[in-house]
Amino acid sequence: MTGIFLQAFIYLVAAVVAVPIAKKLGLGSVLGYLIAGVIIGPITGLVGEETTTIQHFAEFGVVMMLFLVGLELEPKTLWSMRHRLIGLGGLQVSLTIAAVMAIALYLQQEWTIALSIALILALSSTAIVLQTLNEKGLNRTDGGKSAFSVLLFQDIAVIPMLAFIPLLALPELIEKAQSAVATAAEHHDELSLVTGLHGWAYGVVIICSIAAVVIAGHYLSRPLFRFVASSGLREIFTATALMLVIGIAALMSLVGLSPALGTFLAGVVLANSEFRHELESNIDPFKGLLLGLFFITVGAGIDFSILSNQLTIVLALTFGIIVLKAVVLFVLAIVFRIQGSDRWLFALSLAQAGEFGFVLLSFSVQHHVLPPDLAQTLSLVVALSMFLTPGLFILFDKIILPRYEKSSNDRKADQIDEQGTVIIVGIGRFGQIVNRLLVSNEIKTVVLDHQADQVDIVRQFGGKAFFGDATRPELLHTAGIADAEAIVIAMDNPEASVEVVHYVKQSYPKVKVIARAFDRGHSYRLRQAGADFIESETYHSSLEVGGHAMKAIGLHPFYVEQQKATYRRVEEMKSDKLYQAWQSDATEARYDNNYRKLFKRLEERMAEEMTVDRNDKHSRSERGWTPPPKGYTDSLAE
Template identity: 70%
Template sequence: MTEYLIYAFIYLIAAVIAVPLAQRFGLGSVLGYLIAGVVIGPVIGLVGEETTSIQHFAEFGVVIMLFLVGLELEPKSLWAMRHRLIGLGGLQIGLTALAFTGAGLLFELPWTLALAIGLILAMSSTAIVLQTFNEKRLGRTEGGKNAFSVLLFQDIAVIPMLALLPLLALPELIAQAQSAAASAAEHHEELSLVAGLPGWAYGLVITASIAFVVVGGHYLSRPLFRFVAASGLREIFTATALMLVLGVSILMSLVGLSPALGTFLAGVVLANSEFRHELESNIDPFKGLLLGLFFITVGAGINFSILFSEFFTVIGLTLGIMLIKALVLFLLALIFRIRNSNRWLFALSLAQAGEFGFVLISFTVQNHVLPPALAQTLSLVVALSMMFTPGLFIFYDKIILPRFEHSSNEREADTIEEQGTVIIAGIGRFGQIVNRLLIANGVKTVVLDHQSTIIDTMRRINTKAYFGDATRPDLLHTAGIEQAAMVVVAMDNQESSIMLVKHIKHSYPQVKILARAYDRGHSYRLRQAGADVIESETYHSALEIGAAALRELGHPPRLAQQQKSAYKRVDDELSAGLYQAWLGESKEGERFDNNYLKLFMQFEDRIHEEMAFERSNHETEESHKA
């Protein structure tokens, strides 16, 4: 018992030290976990033989992750992505396996051995990729969605692979391990519901198992969760959620299917459940811990003796495999018209081998497909490719993405062919609303924006807009700034918006300037630059949400409206004094010092006084009515 507690402490302290440091240096949590594993395993030697056993346990984190992914996907969403799932995923598996099989034949490997290696290396790391997508918020991008489709198809493809790989067994390996084979066969029969069944019966068992997960998840889970939720004990709900995931995983394992695929299917079935969010919040912490443990065991399990004895061979194989996978993925990105930086994200994110590679390697050794020595080298290559993956994401962030963002804005400015009463600088979510309102009332506008992707999107929805930097005097002249009545400044970049306001106020003082402010400090700077009307982008919506919150909490609608009006009245009354205090202190270089802070605290006190006054008035009126 004490020994396991010591190991748990070592793994935890390694994660606590390495992961925050990796995050601070922009390396991501996955690389932090991997480095932690390398340090406590091969480098220091604090952990050793138990790593493989712990890794099998930690792989449950991948199972939980796919359950949570399934919860985010309604069945109709899964059906909508069927073309990417089957077409893109199927081609990725097929072409990658074919490429590695061909490479194996070039090295004069038996075709069965080459095909087995090709299938193993066709898999990518669901754990690393989805975890990194989640951290970097890449899952909603075009490249992220396509990568997810491929990963999901790979998880499904594990099933036919497990059926095919035993057929590739080498006769000489079978002859060398008759006793081991008998032992493995007994073990398999003991833990399997399908061992020895004929093909038709095996198919029926699998179909019945999947049907049970789907039907049971839809009809039986809701009464169960209602019963448990009625107890009011959060820990029992957590236990029930884990029981569900474990039960599905065990069932899938007993019928020879992937536990990850089974739990993903269960998640999809429960995606429309009213308990979905409760399930997510209860299971997510376990996913994070187990995935972190899994990554640590990958790092700790690297066999450095093989690496040092065959350094150039292993590194060459690892880089070669990642390059071939990236080339195949890039080709598929071209075929499926994945554009710009998303093409690179798709190719780089899936260029590694995956955690299912370890499962398949172990399976092939048990079934006498791979020699143990080759399997050890292949496991090392898989682990190293996973370790190099965070570096590919860093390369994407630092090199690829900035180049595409730069080049997308590097094109020549459009020729502005018309002039309008109002020039709108910036057609993002704020500027779009202003533009639609003006056009709907017959006001002619000229829209400028320096982000080419936004301009292209506007044109697809028949909104006329020109690509160009509104801070350029020549573009303002062409847009008719001399004849314009006003300019609406709705740019995202705060410094550029201030620069534009200063230029217009200096060169065209007759033009009214209406500006969007990001926050109070930005509004002061815009006012200082000369903007005539300034509106905070979130001010009015925040007031509306605040009033709605009061109504939902039981405040009478009329009182909630009065409170909202009182807040705005106080803000308007004190805004001039706050601005003057800010202006004086900003000139002295000591912003938000004594005077400003004192006035701001007075503002807070006035808000409380006005709220209390409105509540008192409302109570008096209600008592008179009674």
């Protein structure tokens, strides 16, 4: 037990120290984790052999990441990606395989070894690339989207590769292995539902399990989440989210499919669900930690003794593979008309080998396709190329992007900025009107409410709303507060709304905050918390009703309108003054004498402003419409 605590502590310390520093230096969090791994692994030797075991566990972070990626992708979007996915992804994998294999053959390798090396190196690192693209906000660019298509294709391609590699087994390696049957047996005790099944039966099982994920995701998830949400227990919702992801991963492993692919599929199915943002905010911290752990283990797994023995050859292979992959990608980028800086982003981001490379490596050794010493060298190449990837991103950021920015600045004038989204918190009667106005103007909104029934009602009328508690920063984050233009806070709980205003204004000062106030005191507190616009929920309708009453007793509609305008103007001035008085008053007695006196005085002022015209002075609202005095033309005729 003590050992586990100590180990966990070492990993955490390394991450806590290295990652913020790397981030500050502009290296990105991934490189921070990798460096942390190198420090605790090969350099100081604080952690040792267990890293491989931890790595298998940490790979689950990749599974969670793909679930989150799936949540962001509606089926419709995925369908529209199909050409890129198959064309770009397929060509990347096949061209890279061909090129690597040719070189390996040229280097006098057996063709089976050459092919398996090519398969291993053709894959890129989903974990590093997606994490870095997200962190740098590049995932919405053309280059980022293309990179994602290729990564997704690779994740699918792993499955046939796993089936194909055992066929490449070398007879002489098998002979050697037979003396070590005991070790080999260890690898066959994994649970599986499909061992010993015929090909057609295997196909049926796969199709059934995919169908199960899609159908259950579509029809069963909603009642389940509603049931859990109604309990109001946050941790149970988190448990449900984890249960879902882990369950799907388990099912996929049982039938021999990639867990990452299964959860990705589940994510896509749930992308339209009202629970999407709540799910994201629950899974996201786990994903972050596990991915971090995964990167640390990659760093820790670099074996310095082998590296120093074969330094030149490892370095040459690493740079060779990066350049080769980048060239293939760059050519594809030209063929697929990816423009400008995106072309470089696409080529550089995917030039490394990836974590699936490790999986395939150990798999090929198990199946006697690759000799162990060659596999060790290759695993170093894979790790090193992953290690260098953040450097390629920095190269892109610092050298390539500035060059393209210069040239694109010239034509910025005629570009129309894409409209930002508006987040609406609380979709009761108040929020619904706000949402309808915005949506009918084709403004993108993200609607959140903490009551599942309320969300359901909105959805029944064809609106789009998500379940979630907006007082949680993670939820606001997954709802996209960082990129939102404005947030409308129309929630029922006055305390909570002040809290949200405060949080948003502190963390995202650029986002405009529009808040609904219940009464005067609430509006002062919202203002103090930093809300940009505050509207009292009853003010405007009351003013309208008052106006109707004035018209009903026979006053002229335009006169009534002007008196309403006066009321608004004086009220605005009044609330400014009252706010200042409220603010300067002692905190414990907000409504003390000072404030009350001022309130009374201002009320009198209002009455004055309204009646000045009757006392033969001109009120301001009347001012402009006052005719000049009788006989004024005499003085004009000069």
